[in-house]
Amino acid sequence: MDYVALYRKWRSQKFSEVVGQEHIVKALSNALKMGWISHAYLFSGPRGTGKTTIARIFAKALNCREGPTVEPCNKCDQCISIQQGTSLDVIELDAASNRGIDEIRNLREQTRFVPMEGRYRVFIIDEAHMLTQEAFNALLKTLEEPPPGIIFILATTDPQKIPPTILSRCLRFDFRKIPDELIKKRLREIAIGEKINYEEEALEILARYADGSLRDALAYMEEAVLYGGGNLKEQDVVECLGVPSYVQVKDFLLAVYRGDINKGLEVIDEVIESGIEPKIFVDNVISELKDLALKSDRRQEINWSLEDISKCISILEDLSLKFRWYGFPKLVLEVGLVKLISNFKKATIISEVQKAEIPVVELSADFNRIKDLWPLFLESVKRESVRLHAMLRECYPLSFTDNTLVIGIKAGFSFHYEYLSRQENKRILERMFHSLLKREIKIEFIMGESKDNKLKATASKVAEMFNGSIIETETKKEEEDDEDG
Ligand SMILES: [Zn+2]
Known part of the structure; x- marks a missing residue:
């Protein structure tokens, strides 16, 4: 038998199985109970939150032999054919790949026929915002004079791109991201159902990473299970997805x-x-x-x-x-x-690094100006010396105090540090800055390698990035000597 992706295999078949979206399930159930069926719906919301799943359940609820009913039986020919995608009365169109006028004309042709077997013909247009303007115009004509027994469900991740004329004719439902807790619960049910050995932390990470999309969560889970040879271990998920482990997050x-x-x-x-x-x-x-x-x-x-x-x-x-x-x-x-x-x-900040005093950084308009000029500065260096320019690409302005610009070099780039720190090179750079800034400044380089430098660099950057909150530092008093003597 062909392998079926977890998301398809475990797709909700009834309203009561839908994960999250209670507000929508409730509204649609009430509509079914009261017989208030609109001829056009807009399901908008993030990917993987159940839009087409609910559209199909709704189609089943409308056409089930026992219905219209809130819970379709999932046993009758109608339910089964809709579930299998073979029903003549439920037509799905992916607007991402069928976005033109011909497809919509074709669709309009089909709306002329009364339902073949069921009560309603349901047209589900996925990614509806991808339709062309002509296609929307053609669709609008149908929505303006809807033939009896025809229902449109437009699903979209981007409702802003749907023309207002269309929006105003649809009953709109906004789908929400599914909360992590619910995704986790569903993953657990599926892991048990599939007899997968799982670690709770693995589910936690998957749910988090999926960011509200159950479909994504299941795709990641599938990947991680393959990676882990049939098991779902935290470590495998972490490696497979390139995400931090729970321990790293907690330690931080x-x-x-x-x-x-x-x-x-x-x-x-x-x-x-x-x-x-x-x-x-x-x-x-x-x-x-x-x-x-x-x-x-x-x-x-x-x-x-x-x-x-x-x-x-x-x-x-x-x-x-x-x-x-x-x-x-x-x-x-x-x-x-x-x-x-x-x-x-x-x-x-209490630092355990001995003598790692973090300088108090004065923030000035000058430093902001230097940062603004930085790309221009790099350009002029390039004209003067391609080599210097190449070296400077690994650098960034860090602070400007006492007329001295401190330039940081990425950790480990000691060759760059050595080259740029040479007096003759510093002088060239100072000259270039002079012509840009119209004032004399000094340049110093530091490399972000030792903890000491790292702290300095970090402190300067803090002050710079967070609008100049100045950080004073304190070194830990030498009350204890940690080194073994
Ligand atoms: Zn049924």
Whole structure:
């Protein structure tokens, strides 16, 4: 027998099986009970949230031999043919690949016929926003004078692209992202049904990663099960999807909670080294915080108030947007860590690195101007020396104090550091800045490798990115000597 994807195999067949979307199920059930059947519906909402599934159940409910009924029997010829996609009365059109006028004309031709076997002919147009203008015009004519017994269900992920003339003739239902908890519950049911050995944490990660789409969750689950040779282990899911493990997310939050910047940086290193996108990591931390907020039983080790949690979430959401604009995602992540910790430590970061004093960064309009000029600066360097330009591509302006511009070099680029730090090269760059800024400045380079540099760089970046909140630092008093003597 052919292999059937989990999503198809476990597709809900009755309203009572639908995951989430209670508001829609309830409204459609009431409509069926009261016999208030509209001739056009718009199902809008994110992908994988059950739009076509509910459209098919609705079609069955209308045409079931025992109906119209809220719960179709799933046994009669009507139900079975709709389920198998062979019913002559339920016509599905994927507008993503059939978007032209001919397809809609063809559809209109079909609306002239009365239902073949059932009570209604139901036309389900998926991705309806993809139809061309001509196709919409043709569809509009049908919607204006709907033939009896014809029902249109337009499904779309992008209702803004549907002309208002069409929208105004449809009864609209807005589908929501399915909550993680419900997705997790469904995954568990399916894992049990498929006799898959699963770890609870694996389900948790899958649900989170699917971001409200049950279809995506099942596709990922399938992938992870194949990867794990029939089992569903957290580690396999993490590797397969390129997402952080629960432990990494938790350790990161614990580091913030305890104000342990080094532990936090360690987690970040580990996350980056395992090839996880920093943005995905941040999104996972946000999800975990939302869970912490909602479920007090999860707040055993991290005992934050709701206010603290919501502050953290807003810092991280802000950070999540910054990944688009900054070319150094790891640094952005480190900045986020410092910002989170400083938020709880009242602008004091206790670092365990000896003598790792973080400079107080003065933010000035000058530094903003330098950042604005940076691309222009790179261009003029390129004209002067292609080699210097190539080296500078691994760099970024970090801070500007006492007329000195500190330029950061990515960790590990020691050759670049050595080359750019040469007096003659620095002088060339200072000259270029002079012609751009119309003033003399000094340039210094630091490489983001040692923890010391990393902290400095991070602190400067914090101040810069979060509109100049100045962070004072404190080094841990040498009350204990950790080194074994
Ligand atoms: Zn039936």
